[in-house]
Amino acid sequence: xxxxxxxxATTAPAAAPAPAPQKGTVTQRAxxxxxxxxxxxxxxxxxxxxxxRDLASQLGISRSSMREAIRALTVLGVxxxxxxxxxxxxxxxxGDLLETFGVVADLSRGPxxxxxxxxxxxxxxxxxxxxxxxxxxxxxxxxxxxLTAMNATDDPEEILxxxxxxxxxxxxxxxxxTMAAIxxxxxxxxFRARVWRGYQEEGAFERTRREHAxxxxxxxxxxxxxxxxxxxxxxxxxxEWLRTQIQP
Numbered sequence: 001x002x003x004x005x006x007x008x009a010t011t012a013p014a015a016a017p018a019p020a021p022q023k024g025t026v027t028q029r030a031x032x033x034x035x036x037x038x039x040x041x042x043x044x045x046x047x048x049x050x051x052x053r054d055l056a057s058q059l060g061i062s063r064s065s066m067r068e069a070i071r072a073l074t075v076l077g078v079x080x081x082x083x084x085x086x087x088x089x090x091x092x093x094x095g096d097l098l099e100t101f102g103v104v105a106d107l108s109r110g111p112x113x114x115x116x117x118x119x120x121x122x123x124x125x126x127x128x129x130x131x132x133x134x135x136x137x138x139x140x141x142x143x144x145x146x147l148t149a150m151n152a153t154d155d156p157e158e159i160l161x162x163x164x165x166x167x168x169x170x171x172x173x174x175x176x177x178t179m180a181a182i183x184x185x186x187x188x189x190x191f192r193a194r195v196w197r198g199y200q201e202e203g204a205f206e207r208t209r210r211e212h213a214x215x216x217x218x219x220x221x222x223x224x225x226x227x228x229x230x231x232x233x234x235x236x237x238x239x240e241w242l243r244t245q246i247q248p
Contacts, residue, residue, distance in 0.1 A: 030061045030069035038078070038089055049079070049087040094181040104185070110246050117242060120186045121235040123179060124167070128215060128231035129224040130174035139173045140219060147216050151209055159205075166212060170219070170231075211237065 034055075037043045049055060049070075056066040070087055073079040077096035079087050090096060108116055135143075146166040150159050167187060171180040211234040218227035 026061060026065040027068040027072070030056075030059065030065050031072055033059045033061070034069060034073060035078070038092075043089050045089050045091045047089050048085075049089070051086070094178040095184065098178070098181040098185055114239060114242055114246065116186055117235060117239040120183065121232055121239060123183055123186070124171070124235050125228045125232035127171045127174040127176070127179050127183060128218075129228035130176065131170045132219050132222050132224040132227035134175050135170075135173040135219055135222070139169055142169045143173075143216060143219060147212055150212060154205065163208075163212075170215070207237065208234075 034043075034049075043049065050058065052063055052066055052070065056063045059066070061069075070079060074081060074087075077090055078092070080090050081087055104116070131139075143166060146162040146169065149162045150166065153159060164187065168180075168184065171183045174180065211230065214230040215227060215234060218224075218230050
């Protein structure tokens with residue numbers, strides 16, 4: 001995207017262009033300094049940041065670089081702007097900080113999709129095993145509700161909706177918010193719909209229902225190893241199918 005330079009007015013050799021300013025490096029340093037302040041406890045979740053001017057002066061960084069750093073950290077969910085009030089540290093919830101996983105899943109294609117399913121298989125099998133040991137009666141009832149709803153319809157959109165909810169309840173029952181947030185990103189509706197449509201076109205409804213039922217039985221039995229195996233087999237089936245779709 002380089003713009004053409006005007007022709008030299010003389011025949012003398014043109015001077016070498018000056019190197020581009022390393023603004024990104026300065027901005028990254030500003031980002032790192034703010035993150036360090038949060039990590040060291042000098043800025044707690046919910047705390048208001050000093051003004052842009054004061055923060056730039058305090059850290060020895062230009063206001064323009066500080067502005068870029070604040071903007072970047074806001075996009076990442078670390079900071080939030082409150083109209084008329086200032087910039088605050090968010091509550092630093094895992095779901096907010098890991099939201100970018102959903103973007104990666106939504107935009108990936110080909111082999112990258114398989115990589116994402118490999119990660120999901122590893123994490124989901126672990127989360128399902130933890131859930132088998134920790135799931136409450138109310139959570140188990142939620143899982144069963146979504147399983148029943150999936151079995152009662154052939155509408156792909158309804159099945160997709162209940163499938164997402166089924167796995168989300170299980171991930172929450174594992175008791176690890178960070179893992180649940182990562183899985184939620186890897187299982188975004190857009191990503192799941194892309195894989196689901198093609199997978200179901202091959203008549204996999206019944207097989208998917210059997211796999212969900214196996215997961216449910218393991219949860220009811222509070223059997224972590226059976227739950228781990230059932231979840232790994234479930235995601236593994238989709239993963240293997242996807243591999244066949246992207247091969248030349």
